[in-house]
Amino acid sequence: MSEKGCCSPAPNKPRTVKVKNSSAPEKQCCCCSVAEPITKYDLADHWxxxxxxxxxxxxxxxxxxxxxxxxxxxxxxxxxxxxxxxxxxxxxxxxxxxxxxxxxxxxxxxxxxxxxxxxxxxxxxxxxxxxxxxxxxxxxxxxxxxxxxxxxxxxxxxxxxxxxxxxxxxxxxxxxxxxxxxxxxxxxxxxxxxxxxxxxxxxxxxxxxxxxxxxxxxKVKFTMRDRLVLTPVEFITAAKTVLFILGIIFVVNLFAARPFVAADLLTFAAAMVTGTIITPVLLPFIPGKAFALKGWLLGLIVTACMVWLNGWFAVNGVLLAIGYLLVLPSYSAFLAMNFTGSSTYTSFSGVLKEMKISIPPIIISIVVGCIVLLVKAFMR
Amino acid sequence: MKHKYLKDVSTLELSTDKCIGCGKCKEVCPHAVIEIENRKAQIIDKNACMECGACMNNCPVNAISVHAGVGCVSAVIRGWLTNSEPSCDCSGGSDCC
Known part of the structure; x- marks a missing residue:
């Protein structure tokens, strides 16, 4: 692209500019009478x-x-x-x-x-x-x-x-x-x-x-404060997909023998917070190197606590316990893995390797867990 | 606390023969992966490399190669779904003028 616009004075040294990676060449907004301002600005802007x-x-x-x-x-x-x-x-x-x-x-x-x-x-x-x-x-x-x-x-x-x-x-x-x-x-x-x-x-x-x-x-750092300020975007992005899940739960509840109740939603919310906020904040203190593993470990602990608090380790709740322990730690693992995009030290090759290893078990465990939960919901 | 990611994955490579020891790579590396020893660049901490590509792009003699890319899960997934190079589509298309 030649940088000589129609109205700009010829540069002292003519040169051609190689354009790599550029988006479409900018539209020529000027015509030959008025020179374009150096910067477009509005004095009303407070800064x-x-x-x-x-x-x-x-x-x-x-x-x-x-x-x-x-x-x-x-x-x-x-x-x-x-x-x-x-x-x-x-x-x-x-x-x-x-x-x-x-x-x-x-x-x-x-x-x-x-x-x-x-x-x-x-x-x-x-x-x-x-x-x-x-x-x-x-x-x-x-x-x-x-x-x-x-x-x-x-x-x-x-x-x-x-x-x-x-x-x-x-x-x-x-x-x-x-x-x-x-x-x-x-x-x-x-x-x-x-x-x-x-x-x-x-x-x-x-x-x-x-x-x-x-x-x-x-040197790039990635302090706890650096990580904390990034978590709201992670949480809100995840929350948007939750609306879809709530929709499914609503439909299931119309027919279920054991509908999903507040305790279920809280258990789910705990896993979501674990993957989007707690894991990123505690990142270097959690064992393991892969983000998915870190998220899964914390998700397992948190889900186990929630299941225990809800009394689902008892005989009549055991399907709920199994179902949630399959679904939720994997969900936390996936959310935690998404944080690689916000981190300052993960490489492309590393992320690819992590995904290839972790996504298949994450999907399998979520699918099996959902089946178990649905069986529980419709079992009379 | 120093962050550590997966080991032995980085595609960073350095040709010592081509290297002129200018030190640009050491200067731009955000993770102190490269050090200059005896007027040649040396990779001293390959596992800390995040493959950002800064060293490669700023090497005046093309002595460094790395498969640079974004280490971001949603970018990779988008790449798989659209069958293209992974890219974080974090910018909406907006007009320039």
Missing amino acids: ITGELETEKGKVPVVSTRLSFKDKFGAFKVRFNIGRMKYQINPGLYAVGNPDSHSPVMVSANYKLTFDSLRKELDGLNCWIMILDTKGINVWCAAGKGTFGTAEIINRIEKTKLSEIVSHKKLILPQLGAPGVSAHEITKQTGFTVAYGPVRACDIKAFLQADYKATDEMR
């Missing part, structure tokens, strides 16, 4: 505090403080409300009062990502170049390639970055590296890439150390 005049046009200045609205927005997306639409416009943003020598940081257009970056930049003068990652965070977008070489090259052109800053240096978050070939960006745009720290809170130290990140700043 934009002003605008900065550059040689190439106006750039929004953003606050380094998070308001109640930002925090409430973060809370909502953590609970899966509007998570896919929590975006800002790609383009160039200013922090403080940057000039042509100020550093340029590159980030994603997921607002949660943008907020966690800007709140660490208090007192700095710098530029933030936001890529169009379709509202996805840096690491996931890098995995998909939307936070990638092609989009960085494209965004440098679109924001006319090389005419706004006089240096040729970009700071990328280290977790963007899976989508980026630093040497390719240098080859095609002249900009060199410095990979910054994994966590935004280390950025000031990184800048002070002359763009050097310590080994500690380069």
Whole structure:
């Protein structure tokens, strides 16, 4: 794709831009009279505090403080409300009062990502170049390639970055590296890439150390708090499929000799919480390496406790005990295995191996368990 | 507490012959899998590799290969169902302009 739009001035050095992984070429929204703004923005947005005049046009200045609205927005997306639409416009943003020598940081257009970056930049003068990652965070977008070489090259052109800053240096978050070939960006745009720290809170130290990140700043962690904030989305996603299961139970109850009651639902809910919340939170403390195994072990303990509390280990409840002990630990195992997608250390090959080994027994045990439970429900 | 995942699964491979010891791979690795020794990259903790592909993509001499992909169950299931490469379809298609 040639980057020469109809209205943009011819670049000094003509170059062709190789586009890998890019979604459809962006529509040409400009026609030959008005130049496109560097960044599309709305001054009414509470996190934009002003605008900065550059040689190439106006750039929004953003606050380094998070308001109640930002925090409430973060809370909502953590609970899966509007998570896919929590975006800002790609383009160039200013922090403080940057000039042509100020550093340029590159980030994603997921607002949660943008907020966690800007709140660490208090007192700095710098530029933030936001890529169009379709509202996805840096690491996931890098995995998909939307936070990638092609989009960085494209965004440098679109924001006319090389005419706004006089240096040729970009700071990328280290977790963007899976989508980026630093040497390719240098080859095609002249900009060199410095990979910054994994966590935004280390950025000031990184800048002070002359763009050097310590080994500690380069390591990904996955603390209990990190894991806890991810669990509501897991729980809510699982809860959506539960509506379907409740529908089936409702129909069965119309005809059953022993209908499903609150005790059954509570036992089921316990297994769901075990798979989506307790296992992720306790992850490294549970024996085993495979997530499915961890979820199954905890699910077994929790289900056994629930069955015992409900008195189903007694002779007339034994079918319920067998049924639930077959269904629910496997259900917890499956839910726990889903958490691999949120974890920071599982490999593709590992997940594939885990699935191939665990999915067949999970399915068999759930199917057999359901049959046992249905026999119990209809047995007179 | 350090997280450990399945052993002996990573497809990470390094060609020491091609390696020029620039250290980019060590720099971008989020799990300290690679170390530079005697001006050559060495894989020191292969089991910690999550196959993100950062080292491969940032190696200027193509000395590293890894089957990079997302370690995510729902992505793999979606791949099986649609008979395509696993991808986490976490983004809705939205227009750019």
